[in-house]
Amino acid sequence: MKTLVSFVAFALSSTILFGQNKVTLVLNHQYNNTKFEYNKQYSDEFGNNVQFSRLQYYLSGITLIHDGGQTTATDSYVLASGHMSNYELGTHSVTSIEGIKFDLGVDEVSNNKGTSSWDASHPLGPKSPKMDWGWPAGYFFIAVDGKGGSASFTQHAFGQHLLTNVDQIAVTGKQGADGLEIHLNVNIEGWYKGLDASKIGFQHNGSGDNQMLFSNTNSEKVFTASSETTGTGIQAQQDPSLFVDYSLTYAPTIYYSFTSGNHVDISITDLNGREMLASKNMAPEGNFFVRKELPTGIYVARFHNGQNVETIKFQVTR
Numbered sequence: 001m002k003t004l005v006s007f008v009a010f011a012l013s014s015t016i017l018f019g020q021n022k023v024t025l026v027l028n029h030q031y032n033n034t035k036f037e038y039n040k041q042y043s044d045e046f047g048n049n050v051q052f053s054r055l056q057y058y059l060s061g062i063t064l065i066h067d068g069g070q071t072t073a074t075d076s077y078v079l080a081s082g083h084m085s086n087y088e089l090g091t092h093s094v095t096s097i098e099g100i101k102f103d104l105g106v107d108e109v110s111n112n113k114g115t116s117s118w119d120a121s122h123p124l125g126p127k128s129p130k131m132d133w134g135w136p137a138g139y140f141f142i143a144v145d146g147k148g149g150s151a152s153f154t155q156h157a158f159g160q161h162l163l164t165n166v167d168q169i170a171v172t173g174k175q176g177a178d179g180l181e182i183h184l185n186v187n188i189e190g191w192y193k194g195l196d197a198s199k200i201g202f203q204h205n206g207s208g209d210n211q212m213l214f215s216n217t218n219s220e221k222v223f224t225a226s227s228e229t230t231g232t233g234i235q236a237q238q239d240p241s242l243f244v245d246y247s248l249t250y251a252p253t254i255y256y257s258f259t260s261g262n263h264v265d266i267s268i269t270d271l272n273g274r275e276m277l278a279s280k281n282m283a284p285e286g287n288f289f290v291r292k293e294l295p296t297g298i299y300v301a302r303f304h305n306g307q308n309v310e311t312i313k314f315q316v317t318r
Contacts, residue, residue, distance in 0.1 A: 022179030023064065023074075023097070024261075025090040028226050029055070029082045029186045036082050037190055037255065038287055044148070044189070046196045053190070054145035055082030056131060058123070060107045062089060065099035065168070079107070079123035079131065082188070083287040086261065089182075098171025100182055104217055105141035105163040112138065133158055133204075142213055150195025157213060159206025164214045171225045176261050183226040190220030254301055254312060257285035262305040269300050 010012045029036035032043075059078040063071055076089045105111075110124060112137045118125035124139070132139045137158050144155040173180040191213045203210045216222065258264060261284055268277040276294060288301065294316045303310045 003238075007230070009136065020091055021094055022091045022093065022180045023173075024088045024179060025062075025078060025089055026085065026099075026181050026183045026226075027080055027186050028083050028085065029185065029188060031188045036186075038083055042193060044197055045194075046148075046198070048196070048198050050146060050148050050192070050197045052082060052144065052146040052188075054129070054143060056080065056140075057104065057142040058106045058131075058139060058143075059104060060110065061101075061103040062166075063101050064089075064092065064094060064097055065101070066094040066097045066173070068096075069098070073126035077110070077123040078102075079127070080186075081286070083255070083285075084283045085285055086283045088089045094173075094180065097171065097180055097182060099168055099170050100184075101166065101168040103163055103165050104214060105160075106139045107163070108160050111160060112136070114138070117261060142191075144212070146197065146221045148200065151198045151201070153197055153200035154202050154204070155200065155213070156204045156209050162206050162214050164217050166223055167218050169223060169225055178261060181261075183254045185221070185224045185226040187222050187224065189290060190222040191216050193220045254288045254314065255286070256288060256301070256303050256310065258305045258308065258310075260284065260305060260307060262307060264303055267302045267304075268294070269302065271298055271300070 034042065036052075036055075038053055039051050041051050046052045057080050059080060061078050062074045062078070064074065065071055065305055072092050072094060074089050074092065076087075078087045078089075080087065088262075089157050106124070110117075112135070113124075115124065115126040115132050120126050129143070130140070133156070138160065140156045140306060141162050142155065142157040144153075146153055147305050157307050169184065171182050171184070173182055175181075193216050195209055195212055250312055256264070256266075263281040264284060266277075266279040266282055267290055269275050276299065281287070282288075284305065298313065301312050301314065303312075
């Protein structure tokens with residue numbers, strides 16, 4: 001107990017003297033004020049039932065406004081996904097955050113380098129599914145798969161002209177479990193204002209419907225300040241009859257959500273207790289995509305955040 005008290009006292013002293021704080025960007029993805037989930041149906045302005053199976057986009061040029069109007073440019077890149085919330089922006093000399101500004105897309109210097117310049121763990125490194133079209137086309141600034149009514153659509157938006165400076169957002173940095181947090185809403189329906197999802201089709205370019213996503217970003221206020229804070233407890237979907245069918249284009253995924261901010265370790269075991277797959281230090285919530293290495297059979301997924309454990313049984317079929 002004495003050791004714990006001493007450590008806490010030292011940490012507080014360091015914050016006061018040096019103002020060093022870990023900063024985390026928390027993105028609350030939503031569609032018409034409803035929590036965003038993959039493969040959930042939403043209604044758009046054209047009367048379509050719209051659902052998404054992929055939503056990814058890049059943020060770069062991230063700058064913090066803090067401590068009475070000072071600015072600190074981070075060197076962080078964010079590859080955001082619709083099912084993920086928390087993204088670390090590094091440790092910075094800040095004690096009070098008042099705003100944030102950033103670009104939607106990848107800056108020109110990094111966009112010209114390509115994925116081979118980065119480790120796979122870096123947001124700009126090689127990804128699967130791909131987030132780039134190679135040199136000179138560069139990265140997909142936004143990549144979306146979905147359906148509008150009965151029609152599927154895919155959008156791979158690339159081209160340096162699409163880089164969009166997002167209007168500065170006034171926020172109040174919140175004290176989280178592991179430093180300061182910046183909470184933003186991502187209002188996905190704003191990107192699709194004026195776009196009929198049933199008519200998008202396959203868009204692999206930097207114009208037309210893809211360019212509209214970027215034009216709408218500021219005018220439709222896609223990014224706004226959020227009052228959401230980190231809670232306690234656990235909320236995990238339970239579906240003992242879950243099937244992962246690899247004969248389908250998009251196999252079902254396992255959604256999990258812990259309301260604490262701790263990272264999550266995921267382990268997949270067979271019914272004999274043998275570990276088949278494992279992922280460490282995952283975000284507190286998200287969709288876990290079961291890879292195709294698993295043979296046909298029944299498995300148990302275990303989600304552990306250091307405080308709580310949640311399990312779900314599922315069956316792989318082909």
